[in-house]
Amino acid sequence: MNVFIIHAHPEPRSLNGALTALAVETLTAAGHAVEVSDLYAMGWKAVADGGDFLARHEPERLAYADESAHAFRDGTQAADVAAEQAKLLRADAVILQFPLWWFSMPAILKGWFDRVYAYGFAYGVGPHEGERWGDRYGEGTLRGRRALVSMTVGGREPHYSARGVNGALEDVLFPIQHGTLFYPGMSVLDPFVVYQCSRLSPERWEEVAAAYRARLAGLFTDPVIPYRRQNGGHYDARQVLKPGLGAGESGTRLHLLRPGEPPEAPLG
Amino acid sequence: MNVFIIHAHPEPRSLNGALTALAVETLTAAGHAVEVSDLYAMGWKAVADGGDFLARHEPERLAYADESAHAFRDGTQAADVAAEQAKLLRADAVILQFPLWWFSMPAILKGWFDRVYAYGFAYGVGPHEGERWGDRYGEGTLRGRRALVSMTVGGREPHYSARGVNGALEDVLFPIQHGTLFYPGMSVLDPFVVYQCSRLSPERWEEVAAAYRARLAGLFTDPVIPYRRQNGGHYDARQVLKPGLGAGESGTRLHLLRPGEPPEAPLG
Numbered sequence: 221m222n223v224f225i226i227h228a229h230p231e232p233r234s235l236n237g238a239l240t241a242l243a244v245e246t247l248t249a250a251g252h253a254v255e256v257s258d259l260y261a262m263g264w265k266a267v268a269d270g271g272d273f274l275a276r277h278e279p280e281r282l283a284y285a286d287e288s289a290h291a292f293r294d295g296t297q298a299a300d301v302a303a304e305q306a307k308l309l310r311a312d313a314v315i316l317q318f319p320l321w322w323f324s325m326p327a328i329l330k331g332w333f334d335r336v337y338a339y340g341f342a343y344g345v346g347p348h349e350g351e352r353w354g355d356r357y358g359e360g361t362l363r364g365r366r367a368l369v370s371m372t373v374g375g376r377e378p379h380y381s382a383r384g385v386n387g388a389l390e391d392v393l394f395p396i397q398h399g400t401l402f403y404p405g406m407s408v409l410d411p412f413v414v415y416q417c418s419r420l421s422p423e424r425w426e427e428v429a430a431a432y433r434a435r436l437a438g439l440f441t442d443p444v445i446p447y448r449r450q451n452g453g454h455y456d457a458r459q460v461l462k463p464g465l466g467a468g469e470s471g472t473r474l475h476l477l478r479p480g481e482p483p484e485a486p487l488g
Numbered sequence: 489m490n491v492f493i494i495h496a497h498p499e500p501r502s503l504n505g506a507l508t509a510l511a512v513e514t515l516t517a518a519g520h521a522v523e524v525s526d527l528y529a530m531g532w533k534a535v536a537d538g539g540d541f542l543a544r545h546e547p548e549r550l551a552y553a554d555e556s557a558h559a560f561r562d563g564t565q566a567a568d569v570a571a572e573q574a575k576l577l578r579a580d581a582v583i584l585q586f587p588l589w590w591f592s593m594p595a596i597l598k599g600w601f602d603r604v605y606a607y608g609f610a611y612g613v614g615p616h617e618g619e620r621w622g623d624r625y626g627e628g629t630l631r632g633r634r635a636l637v638s639m640t641v642g643g644r645e646p647h648y649s650a651r652g653v654n655g656a657l658e659d660v661l662f663p664i665q666h667g668t669l670f671y672p673g674m675s676v677l678d679p680f681v682v683y684q685c686s687r688l689s690p691e692r693w694e695e696v697a698a699a700y701r702a703r704l705a706g707l708f709t710d711p712v713i714p715y716r717r718q719n720g721g722h723y724d725a726r727q728v729l730k731p732g733l734g735a736g737e738s739g740t741r742l743h744l745l746r747p748g749e750p751p752e753a754p755l756g
Binding site for chain 1: 498499501502528534535536537538549550551552553589590591592593594595596598599601602605621625642644646647649650651652653654655656659660662663664666667668671686718723726727728729734737738739740741742743
């Protein structure tokens with residue numbers, strides 16, 4: 221299988237660097253083909269602007285989504301953007317490797333999504349009318365691919381527990397896992413997280429490496445997060461969860477399938 | 489009062505541009521002093537890297553938080569970073585103006601936080617030992633300031649409602665509102681949000697402008713989101729919410745004060 225790692229850390233000799241090196245080695249040894257976009261090493265352009273379009277549909281006023289739609293359709297996207305889209309399309313699994321900074325991705329990785337996730341590629345896909353608001357959340361261009369967040373965190377695990385002060389990890393990551401990976405159709409695994417990542421002892425690194433190897437071994441077989449599909453019949457025409465579903469839950473957990481609920485409509 | 493607007497949109501003639509212009513005009517007319525950092529116009533460096541430090545404590549291997557701590561303490565931060573910190577310190581209120589891209593800030597604004605929120609300035613403040621894990625979440629360098637997110641959103645409001653497919657707005661924004669603004673001590677207002685922001689009619693713009701003027705009028709008086717303070721006595725030594733608090737809630741709403749609960753310890 222093809223695995224695409226998007227790596228976002230400024231220091232090659234960091235824990236993030238070690239984890240990506242371990243993933244390349246482990247996955248290659250298992251017979252997979254691995255491609256890495258090392259965003260810092262590539263000098264990735266993080267900031268979305270008019271320079272992302274080789275021809276401007278409306279030169280006077282930049283409406284980024286509109287220009288993105290035209291450029292994606294007409295083949296006038298910046299070459300670096302088109303190249304990353306091709307890597308996503310080739311991939312059977314996508315791994316994001318990054319340090320959690322301010323409860324989100326580093327800017328260079330956020331800018332990768334801002335620019336690579338074009339209109340017509342990752343959003344604005346499928347009809348947006350009547351009861352259907354696009355092919356998204358479980359459907360879309362990247363359907364059939366798996367996604368894994370591998371992340372280092374400075375803080376301690378209890379701070380991210382269900383009642384921890386930082387918010388539960390699943391809530392902190394919801395904009396990424398649900399809003400960015402599941403949105404264009406990928407199936408999303410539980411994240412791999414190294415807490416208290418600063419100055420790991422050699423013993424602790426061995427534990428972390430073993431744990432990551434186990435997760436990499438399950439990349440194509442581990443169960444994925446059971447997010448509800450937008451078009452699976454659980455949301456109404458306003459894209460609001462129908463009454464009776466998610467009983468007893470609130471917040472982001474409403475969007476997880478629960479045992480005993482009516483099954484979703486099969487994928488078209 | 490001093491108001492600091494951090495503006496992140498590539499097109500001056502955008503709705504975001506109009507909202508910032510309106511804020512400057514309205515707040516100035518009300519007697520406030522307004523300072524704007526227009527990140528695209530400034531050519532803001534979005535990507536955190538070794539170039540952010542005028543002298544390197546450890547030149548061989550970049551540990552960003554460590555270098556940030558040394559540079560903040562020694563006055564060897566990049567000049568653009570120090571200038572933005574000074575603007576934050578001068579401000580009585582901070583407004584973030586941005587379009588919601590992939591359920592978060594544009595990369596240029598994320599990179600503003602990645603770089604300006606130095607160790608010793610926005611995190612790593614106060615003792616981290618025993619029952620106390622720093623001055624954060626309601627305490628810290630930016631205590632006493634108010635923060636307002638003003639945001640444009642392409643999608644529709646029901647998609648962000650309590651049971652909407654995108655997740656509830658308060659959950660989507662939790663990493664920003666709680667994790668980035670409340671974290672170093674700011675008091676956070678409910679966000680001002682323009683949904684379906686593409687191609688507003690003149691009539692709709694008048695409605696939006698009136699609504700924003702009303703929010704700006706309440707910048708220093710409207711109630712703030714009642715997030716629990718980390719050191720207010722509601723979290724235990726592991727920074728986990730104590731039993732009995734937040735009864736009947738889950739997810740991010742656990743971190744909101746509720747009527748009838750024991751009051752927090754007074755601020756020191």
